[in-house]
Amino acid sequence: PDEQSDVSTLVAVSLADRTELWRTPLEAISRSGVTIDGNHAFVGDQGGTVYDISLESGMISWSAEMDGLVDSAVAVTAGKVVAVARNTDTAQVVVSAFEEATGERSWPALAIQANSTAGTAPSARGGSLFIGSADRRVRALDTQDGTERWATLALSLFSPATSLAFDDESVFAADIAGGLYRLDAAHGGRLWSYHLNEVMLRSTPVVSGSSVLLGLGDGRLV
Secondary structure (H helix, E strand, O other): OEOOOOEOEEEEEOOOOOOEEEEEEOOOOOOOOOEEEOOEEEEEOOOOEEEEEEOOOOOEEEEEEOOOEOOOOOEEEOOEEEEEEEEOOOOEEEEEEEEOOOOOEEEEEEEEEOOOOOOOOOEEEOOEEEEEOOOOEEEEEEOOOOOEEEEEEOOOOOOOOOOOEEOOOEEEEEOOOOEEEEEEOOOOOEEEEEEOOOOOOOOOOEEEOOEEEOEOOOOOEO
16 A cells, blocks of 8 residues: 555566566555456455456556445456445445456345445355355355355354355355354355354465364464
8 A cells, every 4th residue: 555645556576586567556545455367466445446457567457346345355256256345334245246358247236234344255166156244144146146045144243354265065154253164055054163252353264174274363273
C-alpha cells in the first residue's frame, strides 16, 4: 500500500535478478493477496474492485465491481473468477463470479445476511465453490450457476483471512473460535468436529496424508 495516496500497487519482480518488471496502481488499498492463473494475476481491493492483470505487461485486462470490500483471496476455477466481499452497510457477505476471459458476470451475486460480515476466501473443488460465512454456515455452491448445493451450521463465525481445505471426499473448515470441522464434500454432513477453544484468525487447515494441521493464535500447531 502507498500510505500517501491510500491505494495499493501490484509489483512484478524478476526471480532471476530481482529487478522490477512492472508496477500497476490499483484504485484502493488491497489486502486480498494475489491469485495466479496462467498468464494473469487476480486481486481485489477495499473499494470492491476485482482486477485481472496481465503477468507479461502489468496491464489491467479487465476490472469488475462488487458490492462491498474484497479483502480475501479470489478463486479461479473452470474459467470463472469468484470473489467474496463484505458489505458493512447492509450486513451482508456477497459472493460473485465473473468470466475469466471477459470479466462479465457469470451468475447473479449471492448475498448472505448476517450480523457480522466476515467470510472465508472461496475455495474450488469438484465443480463446487466452498465458503464459510458470517451466518456460521459452510456452503457449497455450484460453480456453473451459483446455486446452493448444501449449507452446514458451525458454532462460530469464520475469519476472512482463512480458507477451507480438502482431501478426496471431505471439506475441512476452522471457525474463529477454534472449532475444526470435517464435512462430507458431497452433501455437507458433519463427519466429526473438534473444538480447541482458541481464537483462530489467520490460519487455514492443511491436509497432509491422514492428518489435518491447524495453527492457533497462541502460536501452537495442532
